[in-house]
Amino acid sequence: MSGFAYLVHDERVDAAPPDGALTQSCAFAWIHLDGRTDETTAWIQGRARLDPLVAGALVATESRPRTEFVNGGALVNLRGRSSEEMRASDPLASLRLWAEKGRVISVSRLPLVALPAVRAAIEAGRIRDPGDLIAALASAITADLDPEVGELGDRLDDCEEMIDGDKTVELRRTVAKARSQAIGYRRFVAPQRLALERLAETEADWLDEADRRHLREAADRAARMTEELESIRERAALIHEALTDLRAETIDSRSLIIAIVAMIFLPLTFITGLLGMNVQGIPYAEEPWAFWGVVALCLALALGVAAYFIREHWVSH
Structure with a gap:
């Protein structure tokens, strides 16, 4: 059938x-x-x-x-x-x-x-x-x-x-x-x-x-x-x-930026820490222009460190 x-x-x-x-x-x-x-x-x-x-x-x-x-x-x-x-x-x-x-x-x-x-x-x-x-x-x-x-x-x-x-x-x-x-x-x-x-x-x-x-x-x-x-x-x-x-490149880039910022502020932190000690004999402590002088010195140091990093191509990217 x-x-x-x-x-x-x-x-x-x-x-x-x-x-x-x-x-x-x-x-x-x-x-x-x-x-x-x-x-x-x-x-x-x-x-x-x-x-x-x-x-x-x-x-x-x-x-x-x-x-x-x-x-x-x-x-x-x-x-x-x-x-x-x-x-x-x-x-x-x-x-x-x-x-x-x-x-x-x-x-x-x-x-x-x-x-x-x-x-x-x-x-x-x-x-x-x-x-x-x-x-x-x-x-x-x-x-x-x-x-x-x-x-x-x-x-x-x-x-x-x-x-x-x-x-x-x-x-x-x-x-x-x-x-x-x-x-x-x-x-x-x-x-x-x-x-x-x-x-x-x-x-x-x-x-x-x-x-x-x-x-x-x-x-x-x-x-x-x-x-x-x-x-x-x-x-x-x-x-x-x-x-x-x-991802590794991104982390390296961000780590480099953090390191550069830390390097720029490292000498500034040293200066402000040194001048901030509560001891006698800090130079120009009584001068009216002393504060702006320290600010100018810090800016100059920061710009100098940044210029060095740029010249060495550390921040070229």
């Missing part, structure tokens, strides 16, 4: 048919489950009748992008953006898939942004077999992530233009955040490219040439994003170093 059926994040795992019954009446079935529930774990490890290696990988807490071939099927782990907030160290949510002829079982612990577009493609009749589904998922995930990577690059472009401004602290935070995101994305995008390339090379009968072409295109896009993320990471490091140097 032609046609297909699918379940998307059905909270009643028992609705998913046991023992491959769905694939007996349909050409293709996609069973997508929420990996956070105990019912999902029980169904995958029991009624789904999967290889223990496959079942364990589908419900594992931690995963990284990869492709493994088991008994004619493919175990595929992908990573994509989630609609829920993620940690900076783990910014992409996992999607674990078991694909075999006539059936795909997928598990995610968090909702992926790319899934609604794939579901719409199934409802429109554009996905007819496991190869179409995996190719569509890979394309949707990379298409969703690509603008995010581009936005990181644009953010660094803005930071480079503002590097000579007076918002150093804000720039350092922006650059640090962009660098952290780039590192987090690259951690999963780079192995995801390898996983897609390996999947595209398999000889599985449920993958046709069009599916392989789409997988290679998604892998190429992931490779380009990997290169862009590497560039973003290096640029962020350079901008951070430039901001650090700029």
